[in-house]
Amino acid sequence: MSTTLVTNIGELVTNDPARNGGGAALRGEERIALLRDAALVIDGEHIAWVGAASDAPDADRCLDMEGATVIPAFVDSHNHLVFDGDRSAEFAARMTGEAYDGGGIANTVRPTRQASDERLRELVAARVEQARAQGTGLVEIKSGYGLSVDDEARALRIAGEFTDEVTYLGAHVVPSDTDRREYVDLVTGAMLEACAPLARWIDVFCEPHSAHAFDGDETREILGAGVAAGLMPRLHAGQLGEGPGVQLAVEFDAASVDHCTFLSTEDVAALAGSSTVATLLPGVEFSTRQPFPSGRDLLDAGVEVALATDCNPGTCFSNSMPFMIALAVREMGMTPAEALWAATAGGAAALRRGDVGVIRVGARADLAMLDAPSYLHIAYRPGVPIVSSLAA
Ligand code: NIG
Ligand code: FE
DSSP: OOEEEEEEEEEEEOOOGGGGTOSTTOOHHHHHTEEEEEEEEEETTEEEEEEEGGGOOOOSEEEEOTTOEEEEOEEEOOBOOOOOSOOHHHHHHHHTTOOOOSTTHHHHHHHHHHSOHHHHHHHHHHHHHHHHHTTEEEEOEEOOSOOSHHHHHHHHHHHHTTOSOEEEEEESOOOTTSOHHHHHHHHHTHHHHHHGGGOSEEEEEEOTTSSSSBOHHHHHHHHHHHHHTTOEEOEEESSSSOOSHHHHHHHTTOSEEEEOSSOOHHHHHHHHTSSOEEEEOHHHHHHHTOOOOOHHHHHHTTOOEEEOOOBBTTTBOOOOHHHHHHHHHHHSOOOHHHHHHIIIIIHHHHTTOSSSSOOSTTSBOOEEEESSSSTTHHHHSTTOOOEEEEOO
């Protein structure tokens, strides 16, 4: 295997707090552990060396970064990429005051079921490529627009062609032509049997404030069945109002509870005492005109926070992690360092992965570069394409 020396890095964000003599207790810039005038060596798919450019060892080839910034590639831990159809009119209606309630999901299920495998594969490939071009190294992909045994299994199979982080979301909404009880039986029965071998995770849209989604009892039943079938739990919760989802996520030791737009004081306390990550999705608040939750309050309470795009046709059709960082800094009280950590190491924690979101020896060589002198420019220059994946 050949080695590559990436050198003359003006600012290297390692996300390796051990470099600053600390672990989880470190915050802000100390936690992202910057190195200046740095270099690293890549051996195949992994990082083999990290340090000062002046100490760098020899390698088979050399890539001169000319003072640019290098960061761990973004880990986008929440996506719904397997879909066809267009719902831009719903977005336009929301911008003039219409509320989001999950009812529009049916408008994606129809065209998605009708699309050929090849068409869906092409759509997902284009979306993954777009994310990669903006610095994303790993995406999680959910099903949830099939809602029948065959259509859910097909979505997971296609998702699995692009990532190992595949999530079974048969419990996205109850299809309009189906009895609620019968659908929960299907999601925990024949559909689970077909889907469990194709996924790593199970997710539920737990939202008592939506007539289409699932309440606490249903969520408990579905997550329980999924775990019994060997899947690991994660949850959509607190999107439209406070509810039982956060407590359930903690009870199930879910890797992540996502949205958290509405949280009670008890929810924050439960998260703080758990290993469940709170994944914030600021693109959803942007695209639905919901209030932004406070990342600041969660961080101050000691909760591990991740940022993800939730790229989907309904509540956020953006797969731009730099945009999410900018929103988190502007609207959620997070510092640029906290937002960058959340979009990289936070996403890795939300997927219980130790090999991504960090630049240290042994980690995957998933890197992004900034055409800028500092990581601060991600939030400072929103909408400007300064971030890209680093193919070494
Ligand atoms: O994460 N809330 C549930 N699911 C998606 C939206 C799905 C849709 O509207 O198509 C979300 O926001
Ligand atoms: Fe989602």
